Structures are given as C-alpha cells and as structure tokens.
Amino acid sequence: MKKFDGFMHGVNLGGWYSQCDHSENRYDTFITEDDFKTISSWGMDHIRLPVDYNLVESADGKPIEKGYERLQKAINWCKKYNLNMILDLHKTAGFSFDKGEKEAGFFDNPVYQERFYKLWESFANHFANAFEGTDREICFELLNEVTDQSFCKKWNAIARTCIERIRKIAPETKILVGSYWNNSLASVKDLDEPYDENIVYNFHCYDPLLFTHQGAPWVGDLMNPDFRFALKSKFSEYEKMTEAKVGQIGITFKMFPQDATVDEKYFESIFAEAVNIAESRNVRLYCGEYGVIDRASPEDTLEWYRLISTSFNRHGIGRAAWSYKQMDFGLSDSRLDGIRSELSKYL
DSSP: OOOOTTOSSEEEOTTTBSSSOOOHHHHHHSSOHHHHHHHHHTTOOEEEEEEEGGGTBOTTSOBOHHHHHHHHHHHHHHHHTTOEEEEEEEEETTEESSGGGOOOOGGGOHHHHHHHHHHHHHHHHHHTTTTTTSSOOEEEEOOSOOOOGGGHHHHHHHHHHHHHHHHTTOSSOOEEEEOHHHHOGGGGGGSOOOSSTTEEEEEEEOOSHHHHTTTOTTSOTTOOTTOOOOTTOOHHHHHHHHHHHTOOOSSOGGGSOTTOOOOHHHHHHHHHHHHHHHHHHTOEEEEEEEOOOTTSOHHHHHHHHHHHHHHHHHHTOEEEESOSSSTTTOTTSGGGTTTHHHHTTTO
16 A cells, blocks of 8 residues: 555644634634644654634635635744645535534535635645645645535545646645545545545544543533543443444444454454555555544553554554644643653654
C-alpha cells in the first residue's frame, strides 16, 4: 500500500475554525503561533485543520476575505515550523455531521451542492500553490464525516464532480475522501475507485467506542457522564456494554475470545478490510481522527495510542489525533502532562 509521506504523524486543530462560536475572539485566541511551535516540537509532520464554511462564507454564500486571510496565516505558521497541512471542510452549507448545527438538505439540493463545488474551487485557487517553493504541501479533505449510509451513492457522485472541478485548478493536489457512518472503517469499501493517483481514502477510528467515548453525553441515550470503562476489560464485557449503550458497526466483539481484551491483534482485525481495499486499489489510507476522551485515565490513554499506532506504522497509514486542545480530547491539556513525552512517540 502507498505510504502517505509527510502525513504520517499529525494532530487536529479542532475547535478553532470549526465546532466553535465563530467569534473573532475565538479565531484570535484559541490557537496561536506558539501552538504550531509546540506541535512541531512533538515531532509532528502535519496538522489537520477543520474549517466550517462560516469562516469564509456569509449565510448567503458571499466570500469573507478575512477568513481566507486567517487560513493563509495558518499556512504561514506551517511553513515556519515545517508542518504540512490538511484543509478539512468540516461543515458545508446544508450538511454537518452534528445534527445540532441544523444543517440539512445537502445531498438532495443542487443549490447547496453547487455552493460546495464553488467553495472548493475557491480553496483551490487560493491555496493549492500555497506551499510552492518549499518541501511542504497542502492536501484537501472534501467533507468531514458523511453520516447516513443512504447518502453513499449520492456522496460518491458529488465527490467525483467536486474532484473533477478541483482538478481543473489543482491537478496534483492530494484529495482526501471519506465514506459514510462518520468515515467508519466498515464503509471504506463503498467508496468509488480512486479518481487518480492523488486520491487518499480517509477513515476515522475511535474503536472501541465504549472506551474512547466513555462518559460522552452525546453518544447514545444511556452513556451517562459518570460512566467509566477500563481499556483492558474483557471482550465479554465490551460486548455486553456496547450493545446496551452505543451499538456496533462492523466487526463485533463476539468475534474475539471472550476472556481476552484489546491488544494489537484487535486493531489489526478492524483495520484488515480497509487495508485490503486500499492495497487492491493502490490508494493511500489515512486516519483523519482518532483519540481518547479526557474521562479515561492517562495510563489507559497511553496504552490505547501505543496499540493503535502499531497498526498505523505496520501499514504505512498516516493519521492525525483528535485533538490538540480541549474539545474533550485535548492532547495538550494538563491531565496528560505526566505521559506526554511518552505519548508523543505513538502519535
């Protein structure tokens, strides 16, 4: 399988230009140049930058030039600290993975789709050559976490049209495409064949969800904020509690010895199909989000990162951890001070 050189070790800057209140104060203060310096000092080779359309477009679709200037500043900091960038459209007009954003209609609305295409044409015009003259590069991620399986066929067609229009402006920029079920491993197989050699298949991995999202109030009606679950619980407990609280997609815990627990073989098993698909189609594979909620113990968090990194490294899968700061998963938060030097080996 092709290795995603330059994008093997990254971190998300969630909550800066996406999943935020879109205030000038947030833009100015949540992430600063010092954070880019810190990320570089951890040995990272890139950032994934989630961006909502609100940063660069008004409600009626008119461009906000100051938003483009902010993105250019982020690019300049990447250049200064020797970081590549993935520009991720986290929310477009008419769609967000978060239903609380009240964006709907994108997959059936040609007006929203045309706005999406034009936004990516604008991004391509502004930024495709932003790293020219350096040994760094930018990649484009079309859309974050398509949700429903019913969107699959429509999304493949929309992605194809968008890629064709970007290619007229940026013929060689790498473009990341994820599938439904929030970019799940189980849905990679249903992505269309890669348009060209510069397409990257993108997935997210928060498995086992019962552990990585323990106590997350937004996951399932029964995931209480005080719920805790140890990483090394037996698979029999994972099966019982997952079925009760969050549901399962793809490989189930019944497939593993019930008295065993999460180890390197677990991640090899859940990655296997996506890796085989990527190899058969000669396409790069990238994990745009993975991480552990701040309710888990630092020790369990470190072990989870160690285990998943073995599969990433074995198969040449690039990745970006979620997320650099706060957002319930903050890698720079004080709770991880005691393990960060060790943790950085596995990011």
